[in-house]
Amino acid sequence: MKSRIIIGAAAALTLTLGSCVSNKKYNQMADQYRTANEGLIECNANTKSMEVMLKDLKALNADLKEAYGAIKSSLDQAMANNHQGSVNIAKLVDEINASNKYIKQLVEAKSKSDSLNMVLTNNLTRSLNTDELRDVDVKVLKGVVYISLADNMLYKSGSYDISPAAMDILGKIAKIIKDYKDYDVLVEGNTDNVPISRTNIRNNWDLSALRASSVVQALQNDFGIDPSRLTAGGRGEYNPIATNSTSSGRAENRRTEIIITPKLDQFLDLIDKAPDTL
Structure with a gap:
């Protein structure tokens, strides 16, 4: 718009110069030209400033x-x-719960075994x-439970x-x-x-094994213990509990032990059921 005004002013000035005008009129028109020219310069400057601003805005955008x-x-x-963390936490909680359940079962089995052992020992002691x-x-x-029987009481x-x-x-x-x-x-x-x-016993291995076998057969044949529960073993002289250098120590070592243990099935079953993370 300003460009049109300036062009028009220039054209008017040209026409005016082509005719006879007064100095006053000429000066007025010259002033109008200068004003229009300054406006054009300012407009151009503003346009360049807007272009720079637009470029800056585009870069900022x-x-x-x-x-x-x-x-x-x-x-x-x-x-x-966060989702993966939630999944991992949930999995960890499940593993902890499974482990706690397994540990609780082991503790319960152990407590039951300990209680039965104590009752068995008390009953046995009271019976003698x-x-x-x-x-x-x-x-x-x-x-x-260990029941140790003195050799001189059991055998000749x-x-x-x-x-x-x-x-x-x-x-x-x-x-x-x-009862158990x-x-x-x-x-x-x-x-x-x-x-x-x-002559009929080769060494202490034989003697210890024969003595254990005699006790096992007495428990089975004379007292009706299920033989599937019984095992006989001889350890000879190789499991001493005292010194063999004295007569009293040798007497302690000559012994037969009846060892009563809970069946291992329940513990083996628990081991099979153990969580993989343990």
Whole structure:
């Protein structure tokens, strides 16, 4: 619009100059020309300023778009991580619950076994009189009941035949064993280190195994214990509990132990059911 005004003013000035005009009129028109020219210069300057501003705004808009894209990408990644974190936490909670359940089952089984062992030991001890308790030692070690029978009470020296007095004690022990059908029974024979000198017994290994076998067969044949629960073993002179350098120590080492243990099936079943994360 301003350009048109300026062009028109210039044309008018040209026409005017072509005719006879007064100095006053000429000066007025010259002033109008200068004003129009200055307006044109200002307009051009403003146009350039607007172009620079528009360029700057376009650059700013591009920067804002780039920043928005980065923020959106970070937000998307954060949301994805948060979802994965929630999944991982839920999985961890499930694993902890499974482990706690398994541990609780083990503790319950162990507590039940310990309680039964204590009752079994008390019942066995109460069934024996004072004289019998001198030849029988009853104790619980690591969840296992050990009944240690003195050699001189069970057998004659160098023999594996059970004495009549020992049969009375075995009868009382057998009664307790019958009441606890969930327990297995291992009978172990032990000797001192003095070599055996009998033609039908080769060494202390033989003697210890024969003595254990005699007790197992008495429990089965005389007292009706299920033989599937019984095991006989001989350890010879190689499991001493005292020194063999004294007569009293050798007497302690000559012993037969009846070892009563809970059946392992329940514990093996628990092991099979153990969570994979343990």
